Amino acid sequence: MAQAAGATGKTEQKVVDNRKVFAFEIGFRLIRAMAVSFWVTVIAFLMMRIAPGDPARAALGLEATEEEVAILRKQLGLDRPLYEQFINFFTGVLRGDFGISLSFNREVSDIIFTALPTSLWLVLLTFIMGWSIVIPLALFVATSKSVIVAYLFRSTTAISIALPNFFIALILILLIGHPLFGYTPEFPENLGYLWLPAFVMVSSGGIAIMTRILASSISDTLKEEYVETGVFRGISRFRFLFYYLLKPSLAPTVALAAFGLGTAIGTTAIIESIFSIPGVGTELLAAVNGRDYPTVQALTFIFGVMVVFISFIGDLLAYWLDRRVKL
Amino acid sequence: MDEPGNSLVFTGSTMFVIVVSAGILVPLFYRFGPYDFVGEPLQSPSWAYLFGTDQLGRDIFSRTFHAVYRDMGVAFLGVSIPFITGTLIGIILGISKSKKTTSLIGSVIDGINAFPLLILAVASIAFLGPGLSSVIIILSLVNWARYAKIARTKAVVVSKANYIEAAYTLGYPKRRIFRKHIGPNVSSETIAYALSDFIIVILLVAGLSFLGLAATPPAAEWGAMISEGRPYLISSPWVSTFPGIALCWSAISLSLVVDGLNRREGKV
Numbered sequence: 001m002a003q004a005a006g007a008t009g010k011t012e013q014k015v016v017d018n019r020k021v022f023a024f025e026i027g028f029r030l031i032r033a034m035a036v037s038f039w040v041t042v043i044a045f046l047m048m049r050i051a052p053g054d055p056a057r058a059a060l061g062l063e064a065t066e067e068e069v070a071i072l073r074k075q076l077g078l079d080r081p082l083y084e085q086f087i088n089f090f091t092g093v094l095r096g097d098f099g100i101s102l103s104f105n106r107e108v109s110d111i112i113f114t115a116l117p118t119s120l121w122l123v124l125l126t127f128i129m130g131w132s133i134v135i136p137l138a139l140f141v142a143t144s145k146s147v148i149v150a151y152l153f154r155s156t157t158a159i160s161i162a163l164p165n166f167f168i169a170l171i172l173i174l175l176i177g178h179p180l181f182g183y184t185p186e187f188p189e190n191l192g193y194l195w196l197p198a199f200v201m202v203s204s205g206g207i208a209i210m211t212r213i214l215a216s217s218i219s220d221t222l223k224e225e226y227v228e229t230g231v232f233r234g235i236s237r238f239r240f241l242f243y244y245l246l247k248p249s250l251a252p253t254v255a256l257a258a259f260g261l262g263t264a265i266g267t268t269a270i271i272e273s274i275f276s277i278p279g280v281g282t283e284l285l286a287a288v289n290g291r292d293y294p295t296v297q298a299l300t301f302i303f304g305v306m307v308v309f310i311s312f313i314g315d316l317l318a319y320w321l322d323r324r325v326k327l
Numbered sequence: 328m329d330e331p332g333n334s335l336v337f338t339g340s341t342m343f344v345i346v347v348s349a350g351i352l353v354p355l356f357y358r359f360g361p362y363d364f365v366g367e368p369l370q371s372p373s374w375a376y377l378f379g380t381d382q383l384g385r386d387i388f389s390r391t392f393h394a395v396y397r398d399m400g401v402a403f404l405g406v407s408i409p410f411i412t413g414t415l416i417g418i419i420l421g422i423s424k425s426k427k428t429t430s431l432i433g434s435v436i437d438g439i440n441a442f443p444l445l446i447l448a449v450a451s452i453a454f455l456g457p458g459l460s461s462v463i464i465i466l467s468l469v470n471w472a473r474y475a476k477i478a479r480t481k482a483v484v485v486s487k488a489n490y491i492e493a494a495y496t497l498g499y500p501k502r503r504i505f506r507k508h509i510g511p512n513v514s515s516e517t518i519a520y521a522l523s524d525f526i527i528v529i530l531l532v533a534g535l536s537f538l539g540l541a542a543t544p545p546a547a548e549w550g551a552m553i554s555e556g557r558p559y560l561i562s563s564p565w566v567s568t569f570p571g572i573a574l575c576w577s578a579i580s581l582s583l584v585v586d587g588l589n590r591r592e593g594k595v
Contacts, residue, residue: 032437039438050468051454058454158335158586162578164530166537167553167571174560266443270534284446285538288453300450304442311441 025319033312040304044297045089054078059102059291075100076293089297098298103290108298111283116302118191119268119279125198126264127257130207134253138211139241142218153215157208165204165267169274172200197275201267206260210253217249224248251322258314262307335587342580346573350395359386361393361547369563379565381555387566391573393547399577401459401541402528405466406521412467413474414517418509420475421482433479439472445531452540459548462532462541470524474517481516485509523585526578533574549574 048055056072057064072078076099077085092098098108141153176196221227222245230244268281276282280299287295359365364384365376372379378387420429448465455461485491486509494504535541536550544551549570556566 032434035434036437036441039435040441043438043442047451048454050451050464055454058456154586154590158582159579162526162530162575162582164533164571164574164578166534166550167567167574170553170557170560170567170571174564262441263443266445269445269449270538273538284449288449288540291453293453296450296453300442300446303446304438307443308441 026316029312029315029319033308036308037305040308041090041093041301042086044301044304045086047297047300048293055293059293072102093301098301099294101287101292101295103287103292103295108295111295112280112298112302115278115280115283118277119265119272119281122194122198122201122268122272122277122279123261123265125194126201127261129195129198130202130210130257130260130264133202134207134211134214135246138214138218138253139246141211142215142222142245143241153211157212160203160208163204165200166270166274168204169197169200169271172196173274191277193275194277197271197277201264201271204267206257206263210256210260213256214249214253217252218245221245221249247321251318254321255314255318258311258317261310261314265303265306265310332587332590335583335590337587339580339583339585339587342576343584346395346577346580347399349392350399353389353392354396357389357392359389361385361390362545363389369559369566371563372565378569379563381552381566382559382563387552387569390547390552391549391569394549394552394570394573395577397459397542397546397548398529398532398574401462401532402525404463405470405528405532406525408463408467409470410474410517410521410524413471414478414514416471417475417478417480417517418482418505418513421479421513422486422505422509429479436472436475436479439469440476442469444470444527445534448531448535449538449540452535457540457543459532459541462535466528470528473524474520477520478513478517481513482509485512519585519588522581522588526581526585529574529578529581 051058054069054073056069056076056078060069060072077088080088096109098112100106101108101111104111141149144150173196176193227244230240235244268279269284270281271277272279272281273285280302284296284299284303286292287299354361362385365386366380366384368380368382368384370376370380370384376386376388378391381387381390416432420432423429447469448462451465451468452461455464491504491508494508532541533548533550533553536543536546536548537554539551539554542548542551544555552570553567553574556563556568556570559566
């Protein structure tokens with residue numbers, strides 16, 4: 001196909017090739033994301049197996065009678081061979097059926113669907129907040145010629161990577177908890193203060209690395225000749241910053257942002273519990289404390305799949321921004 | 328100061344040495360033990376009780392530095408075990424000729440790495456039960472995958488390098504090439520990751536203990552102590568603050584070292 005196009009002319013060959021390459025790259029990433037999701041399912045399924053002894057016995061405690069344990073074994077499907085259990089779990093996942101919670105006697109999928117939107121709002125807010133800090137900061141640091149700015153930036157980011165988010169959260173609550181700010185830690189009033197946990201998630205970890213990477217790619221872009229051409233042609237400052245500098249520099253940061261968002265999703269487990277937000281993180285902790293195995297499995301699976309999905313989108317975006325990105 | 332990054336490495340390692348030596352000296356020589364009830368509860372810091380006392384009247388200074396060996400020790404094991412297994416597995420995958428096996432294990436590695444570490448740790452504690460040993464177990468089971476990914480990429484590059492080919496031509500045995508050439512070159516990369524992983528794991532151990540899933544009261548551990556002080560955050564902030572500062576101090580010291588080393592190599 002490409003050869004035939006090559007015979008008819010150079011321009012046409014380029015068009016055909018680009019489309020094919022694009023489709024191939026998307027397909028390749030999609031297949032990989034699906035393969036990873038499969039292993040995510042396997043790992044979530046096998047989790048119950050790392051428990052020493054019988055999971056049903058562990059869930060019920062030592063006081064439970066043999067009959068009770070036998071009933072739970074049957075309910076969890078532990079009496080069937082391992083491969084059959086896995087097939088059941090896998091087809092259940094495909095249908096969105098995760099079994100029944102041991103502590104609440106509710107469908108696990110029901111728990112997920114009530115908790116997930118809150119967490120997604122939190123993650124979305126974190127995402128927006130993160131980018132609206134990263135972009136201006138990186139532009140400022142990369143275009144600044146001051147040594148002090150570079151030094152301050154370097155040391156602040158090094159420190160912020162190492163800050164324990166739960167401790168920062170406690171200090172923030174201590175400061176904002178002052179009646180002057182009107183923060184109430186009770187649900188649902190605290191949802192109006194969703195920016196507070198989002199800020200904690202933004203400030204610890206990911207954002208520092210993202211800003212660094214973006215600032216360094218902008219510095220690289222600054223050395224390109226077309227940027228100089230732009231300056232000579234006298235374009236506006238806004239156009240210069242956003243079209244000449246930012247857009248060509250974004251790809252590596254976008255790929256990294258997907259990873260950072262995955263980590264941020266992980267920290268919801270700790271942050272949601274501190275700010276009493278009823279999201280998937282809080283549900284996971286409750287399920288862990290209550291030894292509610294089906295819910296733990298299902299939520300772990302949901303977390304894994306969310307991260308796979310986000311990195312898939314991040315991959316695609318990075319590829320779309322810069323065709324040279326190979327992963 | 329002559330080389331960029333040296334001052335960062337120096338500051339960081341000094342901070343680290345300070346906290347580790349305090350962690351050794353305080354348990355040996357300080358007059359209060361971490362579990363002794365030494366005075367009235369919730370006394371503010373004074374000459375008698377340097378960091379004050381907690382809600383049960385235990386000395387916070389003693390507890391904060393007794394926690395060092397627990398936090399650092401668990402983090403050390405939780406980093407070194409996956410470091411060793413992950414690097415070995417990664418190298419084997421990188422130099423292996425069987426395409427099918429390597430791509431299969433490669434996708435398992437991607438699957439494990441897809442999970443946020445905190446989520447896997449929290450979830451598996453449901454099955455293993457709370458405790459610091461559970462944290463070490465889960466890190467050993469899971470975290471090798473990140474090292475394996477890095478080691479594999481590097482091993483592929485190294486095994487194609489000219490000096491490896493030269494070593495083969497010279498007729499060196501495979502084991503020698505593995506040990507003397509591929510191993511050191513790959514592990515320099517994974518050691519660099521291990522340093523920054525140490526920060527992640529210290530924060531993870533404290534975070535899990537804060538949630539009551541790793542070290543549990545009355546254990547002297549930073550995360551558990553911060554969590555114990557939560558009800559008194561406003562009236563007696565020192566209960567949570569001093570272990571919190573110790574935790575930040577340790578993590579920041581390592582972060583400065585990592586940053587300094589990166590800077591020396593000209594990395595971002």
